[in-house]
Amino acid sequence: MKKIGSGAVSVILAAALLFGAVRSDAAEKQVLRYGAINMRSTLDMQFNTYPWVMDISDHVAEPLMMFDYTMKLIPVLVKSLPTPTDDGRVYRFELKPGIKFHDGTTLKASDVKFSFERMFIPENGAINSYIADMIVGAKDMLAGKATELAGFKIIDDLNFEITLENPYAPFLASIGTSYGTIYPEKACREAGKDWGLTTYFGTGPYKITKFDADNGFYVERFEDYHGTKPKLDAIDFIFVEDPNTRRMEYESGNLDVIQLDATLYPEYSKSRLSSEIGSYTPQGTIFVSPNLQDERLGNVKVREAISLAVDRKVLVSDLMNDTVSLATTFIPPSMLGFDGTVPAYERDVERAKQLMAEAGYGDGFEVDGYIRSEQMNGTPGRTLLAIQSQLREIGISINIVQVDAASWSDIRRSGKIPLYIGTWYTDFPDPDGFINSYLYSSNARTLSNNYNSPEFDKLLDDARSTSDSAKREDLYKKADRLASRVDFAVVPLFHENMFYLCKPYVKDLHKSPDNTFHFFDAYIER
Amino acid sequence: MASYILKRLSQTFIVLLGISLVTFILMNVVPGDPVLLMLEKRATPEAVERIRREMGLDKPKTTQYLNFVAGAARLDLGRSYFTKEPVMTALSRRFGVTLRLASSAYAIAMVVGISLGVASALQRGRVFDSLIRGGAVLGISAPVFWVAIILQMVFGLRLGLFPISGIRSPNSFVLPAIALGLRYVASISRVTRTSMLEVIGQDYIRTARAKGLAERVVILKHALKNALIPIITLAGTELGNLLAGSMLTEWVFSIPGIGKLMVDSILMRDLPMLQGTVLYVAVVFVVSNLVVDISYAFIDPRIRYARGD
Numbered sequence: 001m002k003k004i005g006s007g008a009v010s011v012i013l014a015a016a017l018l019f020g021a022v023r024s025d026a027a028e029k030q031v032l033r034y035g036a037i038n039m040r041s042t043l044d045m046q047f048n049t050y051p052w053v054m055d056i057s058d059h060v061a062e063p064l065m066m067f068d069y070t071m072k073l074i075p076v077l078v079k080s081l082p083t084p085t086d087d088g089r090v091y092r093f094e095l096k097p098g099i100k101f102h103d104g105t106t107l108k109a110s111d112v113k114f115s116f117e118r119m120f121i122p123e124n125g126a127i128n129s130y131i132a133d134m135i136v137g138a139k140d141m142l143a144g145k146a147t148e149l150a151g152f153k154i155i156d157d158l159n160f161e162i163t164l165e166n167p168y169a170p171f172l173a174s175i176g177t178s179y180g181t182i183y184p185e186k187a188c189r190e191a192g193k194d195w196g197l198t199t200y201f202g203t204g205p206y207k208i209t210k211f212d213a214d215n216g217f218y219v220e221r222f223e224d225y226h227g228t229k230p231k232l233d234a235i236d237f238i239f240v241e242d243p244n245t246r247r248m249e250y251e252s253g254n255l256d257v258i259q260l261d262a263t264l265y266p267e268y269s270k271s272r273l274s275s276e277i278g279s280y281t282p283q284g285t286i287f288v289s290p291n292l293q294d295e296r297l298g299n300v301k302v303r304e305a306i307s308l309a310v311d312r313k314v315l316v317s318d319l320m321n322d323t324v325s326l327a328t329t330f331i332p333p334s335m336l337g338f339d340g341t342v343p344a345y346e347r348d349v350e351r352a353k354q355l356m357a358e359a360g361y362g363d364g365f366e367v368d369g370y371i372r373s374e375q376m377n378g379t380p381g382r383t384l385l386a387i388q389s390q391l392r393e394i395g396i397s398i399n400i401v402q403v404d405a406a407s408w409s410d411i412r413r414s415g416k417i418p419l420y421i422g423t424w425y426t427d428f429p430d431p432d433g434f435i436n437s438y439l440y441s442s443n444a445r446t447l448s449n450n451y452n453s454p455e456f457d458k459l460l461d462d463a464r465s466t467s468d469s470a471k472r473e474d475l476y477k478k479a480d481r482l483a484s485r486v487d488f489a490v491v492p493l494f495h496e497n498m499f500y501l502c503k504p505y506v507k508d509l510h511k512s513p514d515n516t517f518h519f520f521d522a523y524i525e526r
Numbered sequence: 527m528a529s530y531i532l533k534r535l536s537q538t539f540i541v542l543l544g545i546s547l548v549t550f551i552l553m554n555v556v557p558g559d560p561v562l563l564m565l566e567k568r569a570t571p572e573a574v575e576r577i578r579r580e581m582g583l584d585k586p587k588t589t590q591y592l593n594f595v596a597g598a599a600r601l602d603l604g605r606s607y608f609t610k611e612p613v614m615t616a617l618s619r620r621f622g623v624t625l626r627l628a629s630s631a632y633a634i635a636m637v638v639g640i641s642l643g644v645a646s647a648l649q650r651g652r653v654f655d656s657l658i659r660g661g662a663v664l665g666i667s668a669p670v671f672w673v674a675i676i677l678q679m680v681f682g683l684r685l686g687l688f689p690i691s692g693i694r695s696p697n698s699f700v701l702p703a704i705a706l707g708l709r710y711v712a713s714i715s716r717v718t719r720t721s722m723l724e725v726i727g728q729d730y731i732r733t734a735r736a737k738g739l740a741e742r743v744v745i746l747k748h749a750l751k752n753a754l755i756p757i758i759t760l761a762g763t764e765l766g767n768l769l770a771g772s773m774l775t776e777w778v779f780s781i782p783g784i785g786k787l788m789v790d791s792i793l794m795r796d797l798p799m800l801q802g803t804v805l806y807v808a809v810v811f812v813v814s815n816l817v818v819d820i821s822y823a824f825i826d827p828r829i830r831y832a833r834g835d
Contacts, residue, residue, distance in 0.1 A: 038782070040790055042609055049566055125580035130568050142576060197611050213609075214619065214782035215692060238692065240780045244675065245691045248683045252690060406558025406795045413562055413569060427568075437568070446569055 035258035038239035044196030046126040061202020063180040069510035088167025102201035114185035128179035170430040231523035284425035288491035301359040303488035308352035327492035337476025364395020417448035451489035604798035613802035624783040628768035630703030635710030643718020665712025721753035762818030
């Protein structure tokens with residue numbers, strides 16, 4: 001037996017020596033190793049919506065302008081942010097001269113036109129064309145009635161003009177997202193459907209030098225980058241699917257940065273790794289979403305009763321371990337339109353019972369609360385369980401129904417979900433990409449919420465078309481107050497904080513509220 | 527034999543057709559629309575209709591299925607709804623990874639499993655036998671992800687002998703192969719032990735020993751060879767299981783194999799990719815069963831396949 005035992009150990013040691021542990025060359029070069037998740041998606045940002053893919057794409061290819069980690073819109077490929085004409089419809093852009101793509105070709109206005117038109121060609125099936133479909137001619141292209149974008153006029157190689165159908169104040173913010181990334185026309189055409197699958201580049205500070213869609217991407221500094229040169233020599237995006245494995249890889253020193261599940265924060269905040277925890281506040285809100293077409297939940301008194309019965313302080317302190325902040329409205333604090341003067345929601349169970357009685361539901365009722373099965377152990381699932389317990393006090397009994405993600409999309413769109421815990425994050429840092437995309441009547445209909453208030457819709461329509469920032473802010477404040485404090489179309493609960501682990505030798509790493517990492521300024525100091 | 531193989535292969539096509547039809551029907555019956563998943567919060571009616579048209583989902587179901595069959599006949603399984611990657615490309619790339627993992631795990635399972643099974647049978651009733659039998663029960667019962675995590679913690683995190691995850695270095699497959707192979711070691715050792723015990727009680731083994739043959743020759747040449755039939759049956763099935771991919775092992779060790787591809791395809795309702803992975807698994811099982819059946823004839827000359835078998 002001793003022989004067998006020692007033999008096994010010898011075999012293991014011999015195998016380890018034979019193959020040798022592969023060590024990264026991170027010590028010599030400035031290489032940041034980031035534990036990413038493989039979304040099994042193309043890198044082409046016209047065909048996916050994943051922040052994990054944006055983390056890679058944003059460092060390789062760029063839109064005309066983009067948000068920095070403080071959520072300030074900055075010009076990237078253009079000299080400055082254009083102001084629209086007086087009628088708010090025409091924007092004139094000027095590209096910075098001499099910007100190179102990674103293949104050495106120079107960026108021209110025709111590349112920009114190509115990138116925009118590409119998202120409106122019906123056969124392409126781009127899923128993010130909404131960011132620019134307000135450009136004149138976009139809808140005709142999507143309908144197959146035109147092959148060119150009428151509202152895009154090339155003046156010369158560096159100058160072009162975009163005309164919108166109607167004034168749309170957040171236009172620059174909308175096309176300043178990753179979905180508005182500019183691609184090289186020639187290379188993109190040549191790659192065809194393989195663009196983003198086997199080849200992908202743009203004008204970004206890093207170029208992909210190892211393209212491995214299954215295991216990760218290795219990007220190296222692009223020496224001809226038009227902007228400030230990044231300090232890191234390379235970023236190694238290493239796909240590690242399992243959060244537990246990711247944590248072990250981080251602890252063993254094989255990864256420098258990983259995302260940390262919020263539910264693990266309490267454990268980590270007391271561990272030796274507590275000093276390595278970074279946090280950020282994404283622009284989003286966690287809320288109860290009642291279906292206003294449900295006979296019972298369609299009654300505003302019932303919805304207000306729900307709001308009064310929910311103990312938000314308990315959710316924040318006991319459930320979320322004080323890692324979140326109380327919501328007072330639907331729009332989150334860092335976004336235009338947030339009204340800091342609105343007081344906290346009150347909790348008054350007796351008043352809630354009285355409202356239930358007035359609505360004719362003094363004896364309470366049962367309702368199905370849906371949840372995606374993979375979210376059951378996360379924040380939405382834990383919140384739903386807590387709400388289930390709290391609403392029992394006013395006679396509302398929630399039956400929890402778990403469904404998989406695909407079924408969830410289907411059922412929610414059909415309008416059949418009576419109640420769920422909403423987790424809504426902005427498409428782009430503007431209230432139009434947040435409150436509009438959830439509560440505007442045509443959107444709320446597809447999300448099993450069915451809020452339909454002409455007054456609310458009008459406020460949002462007006463806010464969309466005015467370029468006066470102060471006026472816009474006021475309109476959004478009014479709309480938010482109407483939806484979340486008067487009509488209780490949603491019952492806001494809290495705003496989440498999210499966490500990541502970062503080795504102490506990694507400096508100037510930023511995670512932005514849009515949920516993406518900014519490695520542009522990062523460097524390693526051992 | 528040749529006609530038997532031809533007949534089995536022709537049956538395979540009918541099996542594949544049936545499996546693809548069942549998969550197609552199931553995926554169209556269960557709730558979940560890939561277009562809605564793809565568009566997420568921006569699933570306006572116009573956008574949904576446009577993407578459905580681009581993906582060919584606006585066509586009648588029969589047309590969709592016949593198009594798939596026609597494509598499959600040309601070895602074109604279409605493109606993934608989500609990655610837009612050709613299914614055959616994804617499958618062939620992932621097959622390479624699964625094959626490496628499966629063959630490593632299989633080698634461990636066969637070598638260690640048969641060795642332990644033979645040793646256990648020879649030590650029947652002794653402490654070593656009890657240990658092996660106990661270990662086998664533990665090996666079969668232990669969840670693969672639990673074994674995987676223990677291996678990662680001990681040999682990866684604590685001792686630093688092997689990579690914790692990924693397939694970037696040559697020794698990356700050591701821990702996943704052990705984690706995956708362990709349960710097969712357990713089952714193969716149990717079957718080997720039982721089969722060996724049956725054989726070593728036979729008269730011809732006593733005769734071999736009476737002839738003065740060395741114990742090594744008696745065990746390896748006479749006993750083990752005759753005990754192989756049930757082992758091969760099990761080994762064939764296990765090979766099919768291994769090649770079909772192991773979602774849990776692949777997930778824990780971040781190995782981009784077939785198992786995870788299949789589960790992702792189901793969750794995302796990625797029908798072309800799912801059809802591809804399901805057909806792949808079907809082919810693997812049909813072929814592995816065929817290989818097992820053929821190998822019987824080589825191991826036991828009394829077994830011959832005639833027309834109509």
